[in-house]
Amino acid sequence: MNYLPKLLTLIACLCFSSLSPALTVPSYQLNDIKALSENSFLLIGKDPYLSFTPLSAGHDNAEAKLLTLNFQLKPGSDAPDDVRMELFFKESTSQAAPYFDSNYRMSFSVPKAHLNSNTPTFTIALPDNWPSGSTQRLRLDINGCAGCNFKALSYPNLSSRHLDTENRVIITPSHVFNGLTPISPDGIDITNNDWHLNDLERKNSQLTLTGGDPFLVSQALNIDTNELGGVQIHLRATPTINKAQDFQLFYASEKHGFVEGASTSLRVDPNADNEFKFIVPLAFLSSEKPQVKNLARIRLDLDGRVNQTEASWVIEKIKLVHYSELANKTHLIPRSRITNKRQRAHGFKLVMKSLNKIGSDIGFSIAYLLLLLTTALCFWRSYNK
Amino acid sequence: MKRPLNNRQFFVLALGLAVLLRLLLMPFFAHVDLFSEYRRVIYVLENGLYFDNAHRPIVFYIEMFFVWLSKLFITFSDGIFALPDPKQSVSGLLDYGFFLSDPNVFRHLFFFKLPYLLFDIATAVVIWRFVDKPEHKKIALLIWLFNPITLFATYIFGRFEVISLFFLAATALQLKQDHLFKATLLFSLSLLCREINLLYTPFFLLALIDFKDHAVRNALVVLASGLIIAILYLMPAWLMTKLGGDLTLFVGPNASQDGEAFKKLLSLGYYWFYPVIIGLATLAIYAWEIGNRSHAERYVLCCAIALFVYFGFNVHSVHYTAWLVIFPVLSLQYGKRVVLPFIILSAAWIVLWLLKTDTGVFTLFLAAPLSSDFIGMGHFPSFFQEHLASPQLSLHQAIQIMRALFLVVMGLFAYRLLSTKQAA
Structure with a gap:
């Protein structure tokens, strides 16, 4: 009987741990941004960004290519007419610290008027070959808006492309950098x-x-x-x-x-x-x-x-x-x-390169060799006279 | 048993090897100065401005003639040789880089150095004729043909010093044969090749004096020679101006700075000016004192020692040392023991210029036509700083030590030339 409380405690712990993902509270990791309350932020530094793992609505992650953001710009913020944002969508695994690869990012601007409205929600399409996954983090940089005060009306979430998009405000990125582009034979x-x-x-x-x-x-x-x-x-x-x-x-x-x-x-x-x-x-x-x-x-x-x-x-x-x-x-x-x-040829490669260069003026090279031979022969004959 | 080489065989063999060596060096090395020089020559040829440059006119016209001749074999691309502003005729690194990267760079370099080869060989012939004793003849020829200094200056650095040296050697030959008028003409021509030759003028005029002859006749000879030299030296500039030439064609905006340097020189601002003046004045007394010797001997010895005095206190540029070679070689005619000083001079010159080099002397550009990748090799001063320099011996101190040693070599040379002890 002495084991009963311990056994119950163990069972309770196992049940809780299996439920924990569903109970995880969505949160932001902030840089040069001050959290005024749970969902309210003030942009303070030179490189303000927030990184987050977007919520996925339980559908197939491979289909989840639309990211919906719902940040409201609070009145009085001295923001430009178009607020420039940059979304980094590939977290590098090679770095010890959280690091986003700058080869995978998209730039876009959102009108200030839209962000000031009561329904500031907008959606942005992630690239087709975006390596989606439930643990995939994203990073949102908000540029040129120092001192702006934002409120997150809801947590960023991913949805499927197949969903009806008619009522959404879709933002088209000005530039998408989706890794390195291989050059095609046509250039x-x-x-x-x-x-x-x-x-x-x-x-x-x-x-x-x-x-x-x-x-x-x-x-x-x-x-x-x-x-x-x-x-x-x-x-x-x-x-x-x-x-x-x-x-x-x-x-x-x-x-x-x-x-x-x-x-x-x-x-x-x-x-x-x-x-x-x-x-x-x-x-x-x-x-x-x-x-x-x-x-x-x-x-x-x-x-x-x-x-x-x-x-x-x-x-x-x-x-x-x-x-x-x-x-x-x-x-x-x-x-x-x-x-x-950055690297210069050396050793055998350098010799070959030099010979190639001499050979590139083939007319001169042949005439030059003939001149050397003729000169040597003339002096030899004169010497033996 | 092998028979020793006779004089003719020795001459042919030495000359043959020397020509082959020169032909092997000619196409593959260059300094930016060679490119600048020929860019000016091609500019004059293409624009027909034949009378607008009185600077070293003999050399310039010789180079111009060879460029005109070489047009049969090479095309001078506008893209490489274009000189947008003749006032800024010294090539920049970019223009020089384009020249080096051109696939025809080797044939360009070969043809550019062709006049130097001819004057170099002609000088060898003059030396061969000047020196009488067979053993001395051979040594003189070998020193001239295979010393690293003139080989470097002419075929690696690519400068025209041998043209001037040829006229100086030919002057000596004419003096030896007592042809004073021809000697004066040739000496005047040498002045139109290199300004430094003005240094020899007093000693050339003193060498014309025949102390056994009447003073009035001597005075007339010296006066007439002086007049010929002055006229021939000044005539090109005067004649070109009369023909409507604008002698400022290649005179750059820095000319006023050069003027400042000249004023500084006259005000004895240079540390080396006093010893050089004192040395040359003493030499003039010596030239008078050895009046019983032949014209040619006095000319050769005094000109050689004048240069020893000069180079004892200045080293200038790496290729200027080539001026030092001709008179000691000719002094072998008088049994002077110059072989050892020549060996030491060559070694000292190499070490001094390895240390004193900038990126333009031994590594950066010289091998560049062969492959621009040689540029990445670095140069000796950086190697010295990295591996050899210590608080006790900095690069600057090493250069100063070598300059002092260079002065000692000049002293040794002067001693050997002044000494009456004859070579075997």
Whole structure:
């Protein structure tokens, strides 16, 4: 009989532990955010975000791709007209501390008026190949809204795509970064509107130089470098420039931003149509050690010499090309090219590279060898006379 | 039993090996100065501005002639050799990098150095004719053909010093043959190759004096020679101006700074100025005192010692040491024992410039045409700082020690040339 209370206690504990997931209270992990009450938050720091595990309504998690958020902006908050948010949706398991991979995120803006309303609920679609799961955490960054006061009217939850979405406010993300994009054999076009400009002004389709340091920066690309061949660039100047122009292509990766050591300088002659069409090879990126996996962005510096400030440029096409395409377009690779690499060849590879370079001017190489032989023979005959 | 080589065989064998060695070096090394030089030459050729540059005109016209000739074999791409602003004719690293990355860089370098090869061989011939004794002849030829200093300056660094040295050697040969007028002409031409040759002018004029001859005749000879030298030296600039040339074609915006440097020099602001002036003045007295010797001997010995004085206190750039080579080689004609000083000079020069080098001398650019990957090799000063430097011996101290040793080598050279003890 002495064992009865202990046995009952054990049974009670087992029953409680089996029920515990259902009884878990949803909670937020906060950074640079002050919790004013259980569901009320004040954004205080430079990097305010909250991470959470969204509730799943018991349906198949593979179908749960719609995330519903219900944050109300309290009156008086000095928020911009559009509140910028960023949702990170892949938690890295390789890190000891909670860490979200920046290659998996989406950016979006929610109108202030909507967040101020009594029904601030909005829904955002997660990518198709989002690695869903009941334990999958998400992180929501709220940017440019320091001092804003939010109230969570309900806990974020996931729902199925198949549910009726007619009454929902669906927010379309401006950018989705869903891991590294492998490059297709046809390449990837970078559209003209995707460029951030410096010392350049866009007028219709033309880019006019406005300063001495003109360059274009792409939006985030996040291209897998494994089969990357390079960047094909096709520009036209108006009025026509018939002299060689200097360009410099910088590339940012997961390891660095735009730095001189990760760039290629080129001097490109115009073609017969006075256009500048060339390829900057980047195939070496995947063989660098440690490997550069992500071509995050590119930046193209134009020739900013003073006497060309009157010139305007038209981007006919800028495209990332597949490795296989590079071999067919070697004629587009400028011969005047300085590539800064992190690793330099050495040993046997260096010797082979040097021999290749000597062999690239085959006419000279043959004439040079003949000259050496002829000279040696002439002196030998003269010596033996 | 093998027969020893006769003079002709020795000359052919040495020259053959030397030419092959030079041909092997020519296409594969360069310094940015070579590119800058030829970019100016090509600019003048393409724009027809033949009378707009009076700076070292002999060298410039020789290089221009060879570029014109080499157009049969090479195409000078606008993209590489374009000089947007002739006032800024010294190449930047980017332009030089494009030159090095060009697939035709080797043939460019080969043709650019071709005039230097011809003058180098011509100098060897002059030395061979200048020195009479067979043993001394051979030593002089070997030193000239295989010393690392002129090989480096001409075929690795890619500078034109041998053109100037050829005219100086030819002057000595003409003096030996008592052709004073021809010697004066050749000496004047040497002045149009390198400004430093002005340093020798007083000693050349003193060497023309024949102390057994009448004073008036000597005065006339020296005066006439001085006049010829002055006219020939100043004539290119005067003539070009008369022909409508603008001599400021390649004069950059830093010219005023150079003027400041010159003023500083005149105000004796440089620490080395006093010893050099004192040394040269003493040398002039010596040149007078050895008036009983031949024209050529006085010219060769005094010019050699003038340079020892100069280089005892200045080292300037790595390739300038090539100026030091010609007169001691010619002094072998007079039985001077210069072999050991040459060996020590070569060693001291290498060590000094390994330490004093910047990234442009021994590693960064010189091997670059072969493969730009050599750029990643680093250079000796960083190796020294990492592995050899200590609180007791910093890089700066090591350079100062080597400069002091260089002065000692100059002293040894001077002693050997002044000494009456003859080589065997």
